[in-house]
Amino acid sequence: QVHLVESGGGLVQAGGSLRLSCAASTSGRTFSMYVMGWFRQAPGKERDFVAAINWSGSSTDYADSVEGRFTISRDNAKNTVYLQMNSLKPADTAVYYCAASSSLGLRTSTLQYTYWGQGTQVTVSS
Secondary structure: EEEEEEOEEEEEOOOOOEEEEEEEEEOOHHHHHHHEEEEEOOOOOEEEEEEOOOOOOOOOOEOOOOOOOOEEEEOOOOEEEEEEEOOOOOHHHEEEEEEEOOOOOOOOHHHOOOOOOOOEEEEEOO
C-alpha cells in the first residue's frame, strides 16, 4: 500500500515557476521500489501523462508538451517525488496528480499506476 499526498500547487502568472511535492507513505515495499509519475487533468479533459522517474532517479520521461520546462526528481530518503515547473503557460492549468507504479520501467499510461494522490490545483494566469 502507498499513500500519496501532493502539495505546492497554487496560482502563478505565465512565465512563472512552481515546485510540486508528493510525499509517500508505504507499507510492505519501500518507496524506492516504485516508479513514480506525475499526471494532470484539466476540466472536461482526460488525465494526461506529464513525467515519470525510475526508482533511482537515473531515468526520466516527459510529455512533449513539458519537455525542457518541467523536471521530475525524487529523494528516496524523504519518500518524496518533486515536479519543478518553469516557464509556465496558461495551458498548464490543471489538477496535478502523483502516482506510484510497481511495474518495471517508466510508464506513461494511467492504467499502469496503482496508487494515486488526491491532486493539487495549478492555475496559470495570462
